[in-house]
Amino acid sequence: MKSEKKIYFSMVMCALFWAGAFVAGKIGVNEFPPFSLAFFRFLFSTIIVFPMMIRHEDKNWKLKKSDLPVLLVLGIVGMFGYHVLFFTALKYTTAINSSMIAATNPMLTSILASLLIKERLGIKRIGTILIAFSGVVLTITNGQIGVIKDISFNIGDIIMLFAVICWVVYSVISKKVMPKYSPLIITAYSFLICLVTLIPFVFIEKPLTYLPNVTWKGWVSVLYMSVFASVIGYLVQQISIKKIGPSKTNVFINLVPVFSVILSFLILKEEVTIIKIFSVAIIITGVYLNSRLKIEIKASA
Known part of the structure; x- marks a missing residue:
């Protein structure tokens, strides 16, 4: 039980890092094209995490050929696909639309986990996800639920949806692949595969035309995303998925808008309303209730 509490605390910290990464990403996307921003993020991340893997995993870090297809999916779809689509979406869609779409993550994860790895999607788990999601909706609409009907979906919204998928x-x-490899190995190879996949696209964006104009803020944003959001964030996420499963892990993503409100107040001096405080309470309630549920595996037919 103590180990689970440590996982929950670690995932809360991940949500904080990812909330900060959203701010860093907004800065970075103004100075780097999408493929290049993702490339430099994972270049620094791979430089950090790969030596860690070789040092701590001894000879266990070598992959079996039979597991390579799964690792390719993780690196290309999960890393390359998500980050390129996310950075691209930020150029076309609004904050409210992208937040609404990203908040569907835990629900989609539970549904896919139910289909692929036989996690039982019970009424209680659905209820806790909806509670947390309702808090997210209140947060991003500032309590004005009526604005949802005015949302018009554009190309950025569609791109963001594919990023979430x-x-x-x-x-x-x-x-x-978790029974075979440690979280460190899975994370390191996912980063490396993503990095290699990005290389040809970076040259298409002609780096010599924009790199001389990148400011220190742009590089700091990349380093922040590399260390805190990628290396620390993904390692903790992989450990959490291994210990408590993907459904319970991804519910903590609902805490990202909570920390966004806090960071906006502390750094940007934005107003924190009663509605936002109420929204935070709802999200935390949903996350807490979900963390209390045990994962059940469907019996084979």
Whole structure:
């Protein structure tokens, strides 16, 4: 039970790092094209995490050929796909639309986990996901639920939806190789595959035309995303998926808008309303209730 509490605390910290990464991503996307921003993020991440893997995993870090297809899916779909689509979406869609779409992540994860790895999608789990999601809706609409009907979906919204689907696939499929490899190995190879996949696209964006103009803020945003959101965030996420499963892990993503409100107040001096405080309470309630539920596996027919 103590180990689970540590996982829950670690995932809360991940949500904080990912909330900060959203701010960093907004800065970075103004100075780097999408493929290049993802490339530099994972270049630094791979440089950090790969030596860690070789040092701590001894000879266990070598992959079996039979597991390569799954690792390719994780690297290409989960890392390359999600980040390129996410950075691209930020150029076309609004914050409210992208937040609404991203908040469907836990629900989609539970559904896919139910289909692929036989996690039981019970009424209680559905209820806790909906509670947390309702808090997210209140947060991003500031209590003005009526604005939802005015949302018009554009190309950015569609791109963001595909980004979320990529993340969900990564979360669930990674469970397939977890009995064989440590979270560090899965994370390191996912980063490396993503990095290699990005290389040809970076040259298409002609880096010599924009790199001389990148400011220190742009590089700091990349380093923040590399260390905190990628290396620390993904390692903790993989450990969490291994310990408590993808459905319970991804519910903590609903805490990202909570920390976004806090960071906006502390850093940007934005107003924190009663509605936002109420929304935070609802989200935390949903996350807590979900963390209390045990994972059940469907019996084979």
